[in-house]
Amino acid sequence: MTSIEEVIGQSQHRGSLSRAMNFQAFWVLVAAILACLALTFLTDAFASERNLFNVSRNFAFVAIIAIGMTVVIASGGIDLSVGSTVVLTAMVISVLMSGGSGFWISALAALAAALLVGLLNGILIAYVGMPPFVVTLGMLSAARSLAMVLSNNKMIWEFGPDHDLLLWIGGGSTLGLPHPLYALLTLAIIAGLILRWTRWGQHVFAIGGNEQAATLTGIPVKRLKVSVYMFSAFTAGVTGILMAGWLGSVTTNLGQSMELAVIAAAVIGGANLAGGEGTVLGAVVGALLIEVIRNSLILLGISAFWQGMFIGSFIIIAVAFDRIRKLRSSD
């Protein structure tokens, strides 16, 4: 007979495989791989180089923002304004570049615009004390409207002297991999390290777990929250610039309802909407699954109108799974 201590000890020190199996991202990855395999056999188009290139690029856009979203969700918040931040940054860079500015200065200005959106979100949430849902919902409307004002709601498809550079950065590839994938990889590694190994990362999870406790221990909760929303806006800004280059033209409906796909990716990857949980790997894997499913709908000839249904159901199912797990562990 084993004593209770031994049982506890065993449950603490299981092998790395069983630890991985306890990890939501692991199962999501399995699901994504299974979906890829099924599609490879069911359709001719999926495994084609062209399609895989497209899938990996589309997935990178959602995944980059999902990393930012995961940080926001882990801190106990939500950011609905990311889709509008994407179009705002894309519009800032394209308006500046078509006006004759160089790529780098325009990109910096576009990122500054994104950071400003995040700063405003953060200040209203942390210092004024408004609910993140309301603030970022308002920003969703305001930032897109600002993009329309900037462009006078016209499509921009000429980007001045650095036109080709922008298209290469967003739409080109190196060593067979699309550039957004490199951006994703860099961001994922950096964000993963920061979340795990810095005090900033630790404190993000602390305020998501128990904000009052974090305040009592002297963590600068308000400043931290502002930085969290700025980080999320930054990831949206990077995506906006890359998307402008990928599409080669920017319209004001860019990034519309992207926030839902991003939130779905984060939540599927294990981010807890109640705060305190979430991983970078989970966000990336969640985004992968969503893109593979989205792609499969197109390849299997299912109407694109069904996409919203799938993304919406995914969010609800992922949260439901989380509920079930909580209920089981509380028994």
Place this chain on the structure above:
Amino acid sequence: MSRLKLSGVSKSFGAIRALENVSIEVAPGEVMGLMGDNGAGKSTLVKIVAGNFRPTQGDIFIDGRKVEYHRPIDARREGVEVVYQDLALCDNLTAASNVFLGREPTLGRAPFRIIDYPQMRRRSAELFAQLKSETRPRDLVRRMSGGQRQAVAIARTLLSDAKIVLMDEPTAAISVRQVAEVLDLIRRLRDRGLSVILISHRMPDVFAVCDRIAVLRRGSLVASKPVSQSSPEEVTGLITGAIETA
């Protein structure tokens, strides 16, 4: 010399006198039970010592030196730590992370500082050992018993080398076995020379662990005497007002 001394402390909120001329002393290594009915001024007193409120009148002395706080952080700098009723822990973090929350040791130089997890785990394991608690540094607080959670909250006060620990109803919502664990933790703090002020409604706990009992009634101190010279009946009478003073 007393560790903590309140001299003639009063606190009013507008027309309401929450505390009236309270003078009290706690010696090093002494556990003082602070009792009183709801609204008797216990919380106000604790908040004054913890730096949340400033007294309207009167002075606070720590180790014979007059202190003045403007914020809770000032009180913490003077060695006053509070273990809150709801424990103020982050369920989603490990025991070690909670002990070091807001004070994480780091390696390397800015801006590339990383958290020194091995040191955090080693140090918190030492603190749990001092408290004779079976809490493991890597365990998530979510999976812990009430007694283990108390150990985490109390280890936090040891980490900061506190002189005075204020505990607000630490045994209010836990099982009988866990109450015994918490009382042991309080004894360990006392053995290390810390002064503990225990706010509790539970008479048996107070009599089990305290050296001295102070009773507040409607903002005034009506008794402050060694436990050995009192009895639960007397304290009940003092709280309700059946006994005027003792």
